[in-house]
Amino acid sequence: MTSVLVDTNVFIDVFGPETQFKEWSSEMILRLRPQAQFILTPIVWAELSSMAPSEDQLMFMLARLNLVREAVPFPAAYQAGLAHIAYRRAGGARERTLPDFLIGAHAFVRSHRLLTRDPGRYRAYFPALDLITPETHPI
Numbered sequence: 003m004t005s006v007l008v009d010t011n012v013f014i015d016v017f018g019p020e021t022q023f024k025e026w027s028s029e030m031i032l033r034l035r036p037q038a039q040f041i042l043t044p045i046v047w048a049e050l051s052s053m054a055p056s057e058d059q060l061m062f063m064l065a066r067l068n069l070v071r072e073a074v075p076f077p078a079a080y081q082a083g084l085a086h087i088a089y090r091r092a093g094g095a096r097e098r099t100l101p102d103f104l105i106g107a108h109a110f111v112r113s114h115r116l117l118t119r120d121p122g123r124y125r126a127y128f129p130a131l132d133l134i135t136p137e138t139h140p141i
Contacts, residue, residue, distance in 0.1 A: 006034055006134065007041040007109040008069075009118035010049040010101075017053060017063055023119045029141045030117055030134060031067070041114050042069040045104045074108050082107035085127040099123065106131060 008031075015027035034040075042064075054060035082103035089099060106124045109116040115132040116124060124131055 004038050005041055005070075005112070005114045006038040006117050007043060007072075007105065007112075007114040008046065008067075009105060009116060009120070010046045011119050012117050013046070013050055013064070014053070015119065023136065026136050026141055027119060030139060034117065034134070035067070038115075040067050040069050041109075041112075042071050043074055043105060043108050044071075045074065045101050045108070047071075049101060072108075072112070074104055075111050078107040078111040079104065080107075081111060089123070089127065103127065 011023070012027045012030070015021050015023045016031060031040075047060075050060060050064075051057075054063055082100065085103045085107060086100050089103070102123050106116065106128045108114070109124075110128045110131045115134055117134045118124060119136055121133050121135040121137070124133055
């Protein structure tokens with residue numbers, strides 16, 4: 003069984019309002035579910051907090067996915083910091099990018115695949131990370 007860290011944007015696509023990626027994200031969850039253990043990081047959990055009025059309701063919403071909660075390893079946090087520094091030095095302007103680097107580094111350090119529909123930064127700063135994206139897995 004493979005482990006797949008699910009990026010926030012996939013959950014938002016599946017459980018949120020209609021987006022152009024809703025069908026892809028939903029289909030990938032359905033396809034991967036029989037053969038994958040889905041991983042939930044505290045960073046994604048924090049980003050999802052706006053989707054439900056309580057933590058219990060958010061847990062209920064995601065319960066069918068049998069997510070494994072996994073803390074961000076300290077080596078991943080360090081790698082995320084280094085990637086964020088490199089991004090900023092290369093002219094990256096967004097200040098809110100650190101969560102993306104934490105998610106990518108977590109997946110990389112723990113050898114998880116990463117399910118995301120927004121692979122740009124992950125591909126650039128974690129090139130060895132195994133990504134599942136609309137480009138690599140079209141429906």
